Amino acid sequence: MGAELGKYKSCVSARSTDKELLKHAQDGGIVSSLFAFALDEGIIDGAIVAANKEFYAKYPSKCIQDNSNLDVIEPWRPIPAIVTTKAELIAAAGTKYNLSPNIALLKEATRSFGLDKIGIVGTPCQMQAVRKASLYPFGFRDVNVPLAVGIFCMENFPYQSILQLVEDHAAMKLESVKKMEIGKGKFWVYGKRGQVVQLPLKVTHKYEQPGCHVCLDYVANMADISTGSVGSPDGWSTIFVRSKIGDSVWAKAMAAGCFETQPIEKVKPGLELVTKLANEKITKNKATLDARATFGVGKALRNPYL
C-alpha cells in the first residue's frame, strides 16, 4: 500500500464546464478540455490524440501517415492524429478500447507538423514512453512536451479483439456502436439506437493485449495530470495533478473556469476504489512477472524492469 497511486500533488473529482464538449467526451471531458485550454493559452501548439474513421475523413492531413491501411479505416480503429482546434479535439474525444500508438507521432509532431510544444494523451505505458523519451532520447530529437495527460488503464485490446467482443459476443455491428465503456465490473456497449449490451469481464479477459499483463501502473503515475472515471460519480472524472507543470496548468484552467470540482473525499466511491483497483492490477501483474521468471525449465521470459 502507498505507492499504487504514484506521486501526486492533489486529487479531485471534476467535470468540464463546456456543455458542448461534454456531449462527446467519455467521462468528465477532462482530457479534451485541458487541451482546449492549453491550446488557447499557447501552452501547447497542438496535441496528439486518438482519432478515428470519421475524423480521418474530415481531416486527413492531421493523421499519422504510415503503412497502416488508411483506405479502409474500420469503425472504432483509432488513428493517432494531431489536433490544433477545439473542433478537432471534439472529433477525437471518447475512449477507443484498442491500441492507438500515439507515441509514433511524437517525433513527427515536431518534424512534419511543426509543433514546438506538444500535448499528448495516452495510457500509463505511453506516459512511460514519453518520460523515457525525455531522459533517454535515443531518437527523439528536440521533442518538447509541456503537457502529458494520462488516462487510467486496467488493460487494452488489439483491434481484432474489440471486433470479436462487439460483433460476436455483444452481437452488434461496430459501426452501429455509439460508445464503449468498462465500469462497474462490466464491458458496456451502447448502440446508436439506444440498445445496451453488457459483457462480464471474465469474457473479455482472454482478449486483452498480452503486453498489458506485465504493466505495473494503473493511474498513469508519470503523467503531468492523469484522469479516469473510476472513483467519481457517473459523468465525473477523478484527477491526479502530479508534476509542477501539471500543477500550474491545472491551477490556470481552474482559474479560467474550465472545470467544476468536488473534493474527492466527498464523492462515492472515491479514492478507496481507485486504490483497490490499482492494487489488484499491480498484484496480478507482479505475479505474471514472477511466473515469467520460471516460465520454462530453468528458462525465464524477459523482464523489462530488470
Place this chain on the structure above:
Amino acid sequence: MVDKITVGYTHLSGCTGCTVALADNYGGLLTLLDKYVDLKYMPTLADARHIQKVDVSFVEGSVCINDKLAVEEIKETREKSTVVVALGGCACYGNITRFSRGGQQNQPAQEAFLPIGDLIKVDVYIPGCAPTPQMIRNVAVMAYLLLKGTKEQKDLATAFLKPLMALPVQGTACGASTACFCDLMTNVIDQGLCMGCGSCAAVCPVRAISMEYGKPNGERDLCIKCGACYAQCPRGFFNTDVIGEYEAINEAIMAALQ
C-alpha cells in the same frame, strides 16, 4: 577548472552526424565545455586530434579492419581512457557500414567494418542514427556526475548509465554485436511484452517501422541496423527507479547547463 573531467573524441568510420548532433547542443555545449568538460582531442571541434589519456572517450564510427591506423586508434583509445563510450549506431553495432562491400574511392580495398566492441571492451553504448543532441548531453552530464559528483549524484549517474552499460554485454538478436528490427521481434514482441506505444516507429531514422493495427511491423530490408528502436522501446529496458524521477533529473540537467 580543476574538477573538470577530461574527454576525448575518436572519429573512425562515421559520417560526422554524431559530431553534428553533439554540436547541436549549441549553448549547452559551450556550458559543458566551460564548466564540466576539458575536451582534450577531437578531429572536428578541437585543435588537438591525437588520442591522449582521458577520463572518458566518445567514439564515433565503426573500425575499418583494413585500415591499420583505425585499428591502432581504437586500441589506443581503449588503453588511454577510463571509460569508452560507443557513440551512435556505427560504433555500437556497425550500422550502415555493415552494408559496405568496398570498392569505394579513394580506398577501394577498405571493405570490412566492425563495431568497436568487436575489437575492444566498451563500457557504454549510445545507439541511434544519429543519437540526439539531448541524449549525448544527458550522458555527458551523467559521466561528469559519476566521476566528480557527490555520493548521491554518483548513485544517480550509476543508475542512469546502468542500462547503457548493459547494452554492450547483453547482445542482440542477430548476434552479439549487431542491432536490427529483429531485436524488437525477439526480445519484445515474441516475448509477449509489446504494448503498442509506437516509440519504435517514431525513432527509426529510415522509417522502416510502421504501426499496423497498433503493433510494429518492420520492413527489414530498409533497416540500417542502428539500434534506436530497441533502445527506445519502454519494454526493451525500463528502469522505473530512474525514469520515475524524470522531473527531478531533467531539472538537475537543465540547472547544470544554466
